[in-house]
Amino acid sequence: MRNKEATYGLIVETAYKLFAENGFDKTSLAMIAKEVGISKPAIYYYFDSKEKLIDFLFEEICKEIIKQYTLTVDDLTVNNFEQFLLNIGFQMIEEQERDVYFNKIFNEYILLATRKEKYMNQLNKIQRGYFENFSRLMNHGVKIGVVNGENVESKSNMLVMVIDNIGNFILTGLELDYKGIWEEAVKSVLKGVRNG
Structure with missing residues (x-):
């Protein structure tokens, strides 16, 4: 099981790739969460909106x-x-x-x-x-x-x-x-x- 820091890093890395491949508009937090292997509600622990993740x-x-x-x-x-x-x-x-x-x-x-x-x-x-x-x-x-x-x-x-x-x-x-x-x-x- 991954720790919080590893999950955070994986979310950021996955978002970077998915935003690049699909664009901001066509990439959802649900897609990122699925790719990372966590539930969509779990991603909100790290980023409370897609905009915050894009900003980060x-x-x-x-x-x-x-x-x-x-x-x-x-x-x-x-x-x-x-x-x-x-x-x-x-x-x-x-x-x-x-x-x-x-x-x-x-x-x-x-x-x-x-x-x-x-x-x-x-x-x-x-x-x-x-x-x-x-x-x-x-x-x-x-x-x-x-x-x-x-x-x-x-x-x-x-x-x-x-x-x-x-x-x-x-x-x-x-x-x-x-x-x-x-x-x-x-x-x-x-x-x-x-x-x-």
Whole structure:
């Protein structure tokens, strides 16, 4: 017999998968409870509504995203800057390829954000965080001499948009050389790669 903590974890994991596969509207607490192996009334001990479960998952996903994009630039030098930048994209690509549910559920939250301001506000905060962190990273690259300072904000924004769209294309199942695409994007912003 599972303890309460294990049951709680299984509810969250199952909801994550079912919401991703079926969408929020077509997934009920009864479906989640059945998949977990508990009664529908028992699920209310953990989450008193589907909305609370959706909110909880959203907060957990947001925390994970924020942790991913919080970049430390102080240790970056001419020798490791390019590899660091490449690794950011490579890790995101690998994680999205491993977790087939992430983009699906994240798209559910994007749809929900069109109807509910609290989700839109949080998604905007996450996007701003990506742009700010990449801007800080690219400005550090200018400071150490590996990124040309011309149009540095545009270069920074381009990298954010490329990695974001790679995630969307992974969701479609289209098989492309995503790491190669990211590598080309990175090389295009580094000093000395520009065509005169």
